[in-house]
Amino acid sequence: MLKRRAQDSDDEIDGPSTAGTPVSKRPRPDTEAPKPSQARRKDKGKAKQTEEIDDDSDESDEEEREDQDIKNEEEQQFEQGYEDIIRAHIEAKRKVQGGVAEHGIIESIEMHQFMCHKYLTFDFGPQINFIIGHNGSGKSAVLSAITVALGGKTTSTGRGSGLKSFIREGQSQSEVTITIKNQGEEAYKPQEYGKSIVITRRFSKEGSSTWKIKSKDGRTISTKKEDLAAICDHMNIQVDNPMNVLTQDAARQFLSASHPNDKYKFFLKGTQLSQLSEEYELCFDNIKATSRVLNQKKEALPDLRAEFREATRRFEEAAKARELKKKQDELKKELAWAHVKTKELEMEKQMKDTAKLAKGVPKLQDLVDDAEAKFQSATEEVAQYESEFKDLGDIGHLNDRKKELQDQIRANKNKLTDFRNDEKQIDSSIKGINRQIDEYTQQIAIETRKLEVDTQAKREEAQQRLQVARDAVTVAESRLAEHQEQRRDAQQRANDLRAQGMDIETKLTTTQGHITEFQELISHCQKQVSDGLSAFGKNMDAVRTQVKKMAWHGDLPLGPLGVGVKIREENKWAADVLRAQLGNLLVAWAVTDARDMPALKKLLRDSNNGNVNVIIFEKDLFDYSQGEPAEGMLTVLRALEIPDPYALRILINQAMIERIFLARDYKDADEMCKSSRQGGVAWTANGLRVNVFGFVGGGGQTTQLQTLRGGDPMNLLLSARDVAVDTQHYRQELSKHEEEFKRLTAEKNQLKTRFGAARREVDQIMAAERKADTEAREAKVIVDNLLQAQNDDLPANVASLEAAKREAEAEKETILAQYTALTKQKSKVDDAQKPLMIEFNRIRDEISDFDRKGDAIRNKIENAVTLRMKAQSDKNHYQAKLQAEQRKVDEAEAQVKVLTEEFINWTARAEEYCERVENPRKPDDIQKSIKAVDQALADRERRQGSSVEELTIQVNKAKAKLDLVERDLKSMALLNKACFRFSPATLRHSLFIRLSKWQEFRRHIALRCKLVFQYNLSHRGYFGKVLFDHANGTLQLKVQTDDMAGTQGAQDKDPRSLSGGEKSFSTICLLLSLWESIGCPLRCLDEFDVFMDAVNRRISMKMMIETANSSDKKQYILITPQDMTNVQLGPTVVVNRMPDPERGQGQFNSVCSKYHC
Incomplete structure (x- = not known):
């Protein structure tokens, strides 16, 4: 399988034509290798190598014809030699x-x-x-x-x-x-x-x-x-x-x-022959490029050798400098080990100092342990005495009872003093009246003896009438007293009803205040729907927006501080006291730069929030855990959720919320404060501030905390509920108070009616009292008239004396009646005073005994606390001293470690640099020697123009460059040996062999295509052939149909003159023949x-x-x-x-x- 074609080279040599034969316009070596193409030929009779590209465009027509004849003859010989073999293979394959x-x-x-x-x-x-x-x-x-x-x-x-x-x-x-x-x-x-x-x-x-x-x-x-x-x-x-x-x-x-x-x-x-041809062309281009590089390297070789010889000559001239350089190297080696020796001495000295420092640490530790033992012993004594003091109990009730008895006894003493003063006055009055009566009696007796005409019968009759009149006066006065008693009872009932009415009025006023408060709270909640920050002030959303827009010297002001602050669900019982005590801080703002305070205050005043405080703070996320009490003790900080870390620390600095306890009542608050050895402050849910000083029993103070007005919008702070829930809650409370207001109004009206009836009863009784008073006065007038009549019968002098005596006796009776009533009242007060004094003396003795015991225990506690403070002071002193000493030891050990590592590293580096130099001199002495050698080298360098190091580098560079070029030239020459001469082992010869094989492939494929084409045409009874012109890059079909065989003989027909079906059939035959390849x-x-x-x-x-x-x-x-x-x-x-x-x-x-x- 052929590989995918590599990228074309950028060589200047022209590439082959894709339409022509492969590797065109190349010189052909004078060997027996087949010609790669028409354009690649050799010069006949020449045996030398050709390194330049020959252009065949100037060849004569005669030479071309000769070449073409040769090629045609070669093709005929090839076809004759292989036609029968290929045809037999085709026939066999069809079966x-x-x-x-x-x-x-x-x-x-x-x-x-x-x-x-x-x-x-x-x-x-x-x-x-x-x-x-x-x-x-x-x-x-x-x-x-x-x-x-x-x-x-x-x-x-x-x-x-x-x-x-x-x-x-x-x-x-x-x-x-x-x-x-x-x-x-x-x-x-x-x-x-x-x-x-x-x-x-x-x-x-x-x-x-x-x-x-x-x-x-x-x-x-x-x-x-x-x-x-x-x-x-x-x-x-x-x-x-x-x-x-x-x-x-x-x-x-x-x-x-x-x-x-x-x-x-x-x-x-x-058939992919074109791809193979292009790859062979690329090989030829690479061979030429390699030859060009080899020539360039050959040309540079003499210059490189001359450069190396010159560098070597200069290097040899610096022989004496090298000796100095060698001496310099020896001195540097000695200096390296001198530094190592110095570092070793420094390390040993530091080790001795560290060991000396470490000896003092155990002694200080013993002192710390001894002070700790004393501190623990004193602490246990304090705890024991505090427990004893606690076991004494509380005498608050005795003090309260004592104070109550003192008030009662003092009031009774005041009453007795008043009684004694009244007795003295009455006694003095009676003595004076008795003297007057005695004088009147003596004078009347004297005057009576003078009367000789008075009869006993007349006097007795007058005396009887006088007694009847007096009895009428007694009855009338008794009836008057009865009416007076009834009037007092009725007046008391009326007063009671008036007091109840006033109490109802007070309750009505309080309830009306609650109604107003909840109406204001509902209004605030409704405002919160549109203004979520209404609890923090007016137009607070606009204030915050304006704050963000303004330029500030410090950071952006923080506020309101209570935004997002909520009370935890389990601590809702403390919400009221937290709002009252922290409200002003929660609505406050804070700035980091004092220059920003006036601008922020002005902005708050302009928005009707002039009462809002502005605090200056520093953005420091300090650790406040040291100020918190033990876990499990509820503080203000632990009761709140404060999302902003800076707001949290401002509240800690301003209100110490991390150390103030929260309790439901005074008892819990007192216990929480006393459980802390340093005492503490606690806020209770019922509004008390409990402060305990120092240790248990060390005294304290309890005051009433400030509360918020009911309608104050700060009542909405610290609320975790939403506005709708708050509004519903306040509406329910408003409804309750409105119902209470209606009930109290009805009760008030009922009491008003009853009070009117009681007033009418009092008026009726007073009318009867006035009538009885009139009757008593009239009866007294009758008595006075009878007495006057008797006096009229007496001589004027006797009558006046009798009248004066009667007046004195009446005054005496009145004073005696007052004395009798005063005596009874005094007796009652004396009877009440005796048990009070007994109880007071008993309670006073108990309190004295408690104080005596408490003072004794307090003295013990104070003594133990003094000892504990001294022990703690000693412990802290020794601990600080131990820590300081330990730090010195640690620093010394760290220094030893550093010096040890430096010594090891310096030793390793020195060993890498050179062998150990025993007993080196001091570094300063060696430095002086090196300086002298450096000076000598510098002088020689000035004379030669380069240092020994630079000359050494120059020689090494010249040698390396020369070796590299010679090595590359040798390896490339071996690889590209075909550029200079031909031999069977060369790369170029190998490529020509491949070109020869390529031509063989093309011939075989073309011959197979011809034979298969003829075979396929025979199916239709046609005869034809495929004409390949590899030199001109053409492929033509010649077809003779069955009708042409009868009319035109053996004349072939050009495909263009065939009918459409004949042409298509012929082309299909050609395509099938190509598919075989x-x-x-x-x-x-x-x-x-x-x-x-x-x-x-x-x-x-x-x-x-x-x-x-x-x-x-x-x-x-x-x-x-x-x-x-x-x-x-x-x-x-x-x-x-x-x-x-x-x-x-x-x-x-x-x-x-x-x-x-």
Whole structure:
């Protein structure tokens, strides 16, 4: 099998003409080798080699005629010698049935959207296949599909200039699949592909084209065109060979009016002789190019030798310089090992220093361990004392009770003091009144004795009337007191109702406030629908947009800081306190440059957000884990989800959220803070701030946290729910408070009614009280009148004394009544004060005992803490010192390691450079010696113009260049020895032998073609011959038909004068004869019988079938628009019939009828 032709050389020598003979215009050597062509001849009588190209254009006509006669004579001798042998071989072959090919033939074809076919598929037989059908049915598309699928050129199909033209109209892509037989011993990679190779090519309107080469079971083995080319080469399938696939246009041109030159070209190309000729021509060009290169190298050789001699001379003159150079090298070697020795000494010194430093580390470690033991012991004592203090319990309730008792006792003491002051005043008043009464009694007795006319009876009667009047006064006063008591009870009931009404009013005000708050929250939620940042301020979306547009000195301001911050679901109970404490930070902004603060504040003020804070921060993602408490303790940071790392660290810096605890109540907060040895701060869900100082029991402080107003939009912060859920929640709460407001209003109205009734009752009782008061006053008037009457009966002086005495006695009775009431009240207060004092003394004793015990334990804790702090301080001190010392040791060891590695590396490099130099001098001394040698070398270099190194390099380069040219010249001379003389072993002689063989091939193929052509014509009773003119590159047919034999004798007829059927038959005979000369297993021919009559067509069909049957391992695919009914077929023939084209439907039927005969 011939290889694919290599690329043409760019040599200046003219290449051969593709229409002429191979290797034209070449000199012919004076040997016995056959002539390669008419243009390549020798000069007769000359025996020397010819290296130049001879141009034969000046040869005389006489010489050409002589050459032609010689050639004709040679051809006749060749034909006479081989004609009988070839004819016998042809006759013998016709009697033998050809075998079926095991590989390289097409088993089936399948087309999708290809040319006029939407879908077409059928199978091929292994030998003879006819595809028949009317014109326009798409028969020729089969050959085009074979060419396209096997990687042939689209121009060789004669149906288009590119793949796009093969895609069915209206479709975007097309696909062709061919199955090639792959069996037998010469199968192509049967272990991969199996018994068949399936080749699919898909191409589109966009210009893309892909191959899939599959095995029989459908596995894709390759998608490369190179693998397809390898398969075709292995199976000798030449899809672009016009003799293998003769398309419709090519067949018509070949059958009708092909020129003799075209036929000859067709002959050379089909038999691949032209490709072989071109490759031989390329060999001649390469030989000449090699000769030219050899001549150039020969010309340069003397100059190179002279250059080498000059460099050697200068090098030898530098002998003394080389001695200095040698001394310099010895000094450099000593210097290398001097550096190694210096590094060794440095390493040993560092090792000693490191060992000395390492000795102090264990001592420091012992001190650290001792301080650690003391610290642990003190810590255990602190923990023990703290546990004892905790076991004492809490006396908060005792302190509260003590304070309560103190308040009560203090109030009672104040009352007793007031009582004692009142007693003193009453006692003083009674003593004064008694003195007045005694004086009045003495004066009345004196005046009474003076009266002698008074009668006892009259006095007794007056006294009785006076007693009756006095009894009436007592009854009236009793009734008045009863009414007063009723009035107080009714007034108390009215006051109670008034208090309840005021409480309802307070509740109504609170509920109305809640209603207003939830209405505001609903309004904020509705704003959030259009403004998702309304919780952070007004027009915040516009503010953020403007911030992005403005130019800033630092980074883009960050804010609001709470955007995206949410509270974790399990910590929702702490949402209110977190909003209240972090709200101002969550709505704040932050800048990295203080110069940006005024511009940002102005922007916030202009957008009605003047109360929003601006913070200056540094973009530092520091590690805050050291400030966090132990795992499991809830902090503000752990309760929140903060997506922005910078916002998170701003909140840590501003609010210390990583260390503030969160608790549900005071008890939990206190326990969390006390569980931390450093104390801590906690926020509770009910709004308390609990702060515990230092260690447990070290004191603390609890304050009330600030809360948010109900309608504050910051209540929407930290919410994970969406706006719709928030709105629904607030509407439900609003509805609840509105219902509560209605209920309280109704209760208020009811209390108002009851209060009106109570007021009317009070008014009625007060009217009765006024009436009883009037009756009492009237009764007193009667008593006064009776007393006045008695006094009127007495002398004026006695009467006035009696009246004064009565007034004093009445005043005394009043004061005594007050004293009696005061005594009772004092007795009650004394009785209440005694148990309070007893309880107060008991609680005071308990608190004193607790404080005494607590002070003792506190003193122990303080002492233990002091010891622990000292131990910790010592431990930290020794640890720091140990770490510093360990760092020194580590650094020293690292330095030792570095020095050791340097020493090893320097030693290795020194050993690579030279052998060890024992006891080298100091590097400085060696450097001085080297400097002196360098100076001497520099002086000599100035004199000679080049250094020793440069001279050495020049000599080596000249020697290397000379050796390279001589070596190349010698090897190329051996290879191209034919350029100078001829011998059987030379390359040129070998090429001439190949040319001789090529001519032999051409003669044999031409002779076989002639004989087969005559044999094929004989089927019709014709006689003819094929005339080859290899010199002029022509192929002509001469045919004598049966009628010409009777009329024109032996005169041959030019094919152009034959009828259409005779011409087609003759050309078919020629094509069959040419097919006998090629080795491709595939033969395709389109519309070979287009110009034939029925008789010629029948005979041609029979002849082609016989030829195919006798051909060994060949497959024929023949296309004809004619019917096959009058043709006798055999078992090796498969006929595939194309359906008739369906007009007006824009597509052909895709089903193909197949007949096996």
